[in-house]
Amino acid sequence: MKELKHLNKYFKKYWKKLVIGILITIIARVFQLVLPTYVNKSISVLENTIGSTLTKGEGEDLLLQYILIIIAAALLSGFFTFLMRQTIINVSRHIEFDLKNEVFDHYQRLSLSFYKQNRTGDLMNRISEDINQVRLYSGPAIMYGMQTLTLFVCLIPLMFIKAPTLAMYTLLPLPILSVLIYQISKVIHKRSTVVQEYLSSLSTFTQEVFSGVSVIKAYSLEPQTNTDIGVLALEGKEKSMNLAKVNAWFFPLMILLIGISNLFVIYIGGKQYINGEIGVGLIAEFVLYVNMLTWPVAIVGWLTSIIQRAEASQKRINAFLKEQPSxxxxxxxxxxxxxxxxxxxxxxxxxxxxxxxxxxxxxxxxxxxxxxxxxxxxxxxxxxxxxxxxxxxxxxxxxxxxxxxxxxxxxxxxxxxIGAVPQDAFLFSDSIKNNIKFGKENATDDEVITVAKKAVVHKNISDFAGGYDTVLGERGITLSGGQKQRVSIARALLKNPNIYLFDDCLSAVDTETEEEILNNLKTASKNRTTLIxxxxxxxxxxxxxxxxxxxxxxxxxxxxxxxxxxxxxxxxxxxxxxxxxxx
Incomplete structure (x- = not known):
């Protein structure tokens, strides 16, 4: 779990909420432990009433009292379980928020050369799917892990205090289960890493297909693209199935071993009851104990899988966070x-x-x-x-x-x-107005219109049904090449910098429009250093x-x-x- 140490700073940040959540978890499980004890007492009341040790009235009163205690304990356990989720799960969402911001901030600091060497799909997968896997570790895994630990710490000693021999046989399958989980978890870690890497490849492929859909249609490459995605999906299915096959061992093994524990309770407990060593209520109590342990023991496998996936995902995130901007x-x-x-x-x-x-x-x-x-x-x-x-x-x-x-x-x-207009004009999927105001966020509408006129794009924008509020498609696909270039020029003019860099930004406009824009630029960039x-x-x-x-x-x-x-x-x-x- 060395890769997950990166999250320690976030656990430290939210330690108060985590401590409260852990305390609430312990309280919820303690109230849950009340139930088997009072089931035992209720059965003892029935035995004593039938055996005439207690009168019918006394037996009914005690039975009602114990049932009310069971109901109250169940309600309190449920209430504290609700509070537990509200604290620990909320912490995981805060950590997810902080980690995504950390990754995104790092993305922005990295140099242009990094983006030439890494694919967008892979970068998107790290900030989405990988961080989601880490979130499951920082919330649900901690919550269920504490539930399991609390039950083991409280329940196992209690079982040995009440019936040592019966407890020993009841818990006998658990060490076997631990060894099996350890062996399977190593395989899960390797296969989880492979699956996460595949998801990055799939994200990259689909992102490129969506971005280049016009080229795919122009060259009638839809059948080939479908074939490629089919091959990729089949490969992904095989990797995911390999992981699923290992995960599939957990629950059957646990149910089998828990079933064996129940058989031990009934057989060993039955023999002790026949010999007069314990009461039938204690057998019922132990059956409830075993079934209370069923989910915590079963969850160990799920927790192992979650931690292994989170480790694999955090390793990919850490490798990226270690990249230094050139x-x-x-x-x-x-x-x-x-x-x-x-x-x-x-x-x-x-x-x-x-x-x-x-x-x-x-x-x-x-x-x-x-x-x-x-x-x-x-x-x-x-x-x-x-x-x-x-x-x-x-x-x-x-x-x-x-x-x-x-x-x-x-x-x-x-x-x-610097006000730069790149050769390949990039516009965001936002309104035309906001794309121009990217150069100066607090600009007025009049300022936006003024620079649009200088870039000779005002008339084109006015002809749109939404005018300046027209929302562009991804990468500005709504506009023609020349319109995108002129909107980019308007953006740079609005910024009003001391240095203008125009990188072949008039290649998609006709010569007359070019001449008009150049005359406007000459006036706008007066006393400004300009490179064209x-x-x-x-x-x-x-x-x-x-x-x-x-x-x-x-x-x-x-x-x-x-x-x-x-x-x-x-x-x-x-x-x-x-x-x-x-x-």
Whole structure:
């Protein structure tokens, strides 16, 4: 159970509620122990009344008194059992809440490279199914475990006090049961881990199918997808059945051994009764004791299974929580961002692919300057923007923001000072208004409309039946590619940062709309450092500086006029795009 030690901090946090819950559990079980004793006494009253030791009136009075005590004890036991669930189960829900928040906070701290190496389905399974298994351990397992322990501690000594020989034979099957449970639990642990890993694979597959359903339909891949999910489901069934087969041994074994205990009670107790050593009421009392032990003993198997599953799940959670973000905030004090950017001999290689995206790049962008970055696909344009946002750290060289090394800046302040529009515009499944306000949560409706007009998307939004309150589908699927890009631009404009990063965010709009947006951006980003990545010269020609990249190297730098006056990549690209426009 070493992996479950991670939960100790939560048990410490809620120790008062747990202690109260444990005390209530003990009280509930003590009241339950009253029942067999007074059943014994009731039967003794009947024997004494029939044997004329007691008068009929005395016997009836005593019998009624004992029955009322039995009823009161049962009601009190039930009441405290209810309170027990209200305390211990509630604690498990609090722990579930805290653990999910811990995992989610850790998700947010991890770097972009982590998400490239892990699948969404697996990450979702850890925060849902795995944590649910841990919750069962932190609540129901503790509750039923304390019930079982309390009964064993109170009941077994009581049985030996009342009838040592009968108690010995009655409890004889229990050590055998303990050994069997121990052996089976080891197998359960291994198979539980396999099942949890499979559930992650299934979650990943289904999540990818739902996200890529348009591609599946476009290529008529439904039959193949059904076949794949069928194979995966069959594999999962086999793994789950292997676990279920082991779990299936528990209850039959327990019922068998409890049955043997009952036979011992009847046979040994019967012999002692015949010999005049005990009364028939004590036999009835022991039968009740054995049946009271039936559920606690049976629950040992269930508890073992729960603990083994929780151990397997917590191990997966711990492995993830041990992951350290490659990008760390090393500065606590605030470091405001103004906008000067300088690259000094920067090279960068992606760890996951080992592709060198930038090779010894150097340039300077002054505060308030607008710079365009041009180049072929894979030339390193987007990588420059990612490095400025510090989504990655450079492999060699140095990036300076406002003359300070980028890793000497407060990471939160750095990103707060940047308004980024990615190449693949991402919108949340929320209203269009809230998607734009993601850049500034307290923005007014007028501010939202103003930036939407600047991004030339206001008319499109107004045409929707719900207007700005239109709720988008997952990943903004309700909108076209160009509309998503323009909503993302509006989001960045609303943030009003000191640095704008536009990563080929006009690729899905026509040239006329592009020209209008660029003119609006020129006004909106005045006195703001702006970087525009594009494949089109039309997006770059009005920039105060243009950087031309090829295979990760900076091959040209200058204004549109300067670059178009010399033979090179930029002049050739401009000439080709002019011909395309004319055609």
């Amino acid at each position: 990008i760390k905030n090393t500065v606590e004090e605030r470091t405001p961002i103004f906008g000067k950017i300088e690259f000094k001999n920067v090279s960068f290689t992606y760890e996951d692919t080992n592709i060198t995206a930038l090779k010894n790049i150097s340039f300077t962008i002054e505060n308030g300057e607008t710079v365009a970055i041009i180049g072929k696909t894979g030339s390193g344009k987007s990588t420059i923007l990612d490095l400025i946002s510090r989504l990655y750290d450079v492999s060699s060289g140095e990036i300076l923001i406002d003359n300070k090394p980028i890793n000497h800046l407060n990471l939160i302040n750095l990103r707060e000072g 990545v594009s494949h089109r010269v039309s997006s770059a020609k009005n920039a105060s500086k243009i950087l031309v990249l090829e295979d990760g190297k900076l091959i040209q730098e200058g204004t549109h006029k300067q670059l178009n006056s010399v033979n090179g990549y930029y002049k050739e690209l401009y000439k080709n795009q002019l011909l395309e426009k004319e055609n």
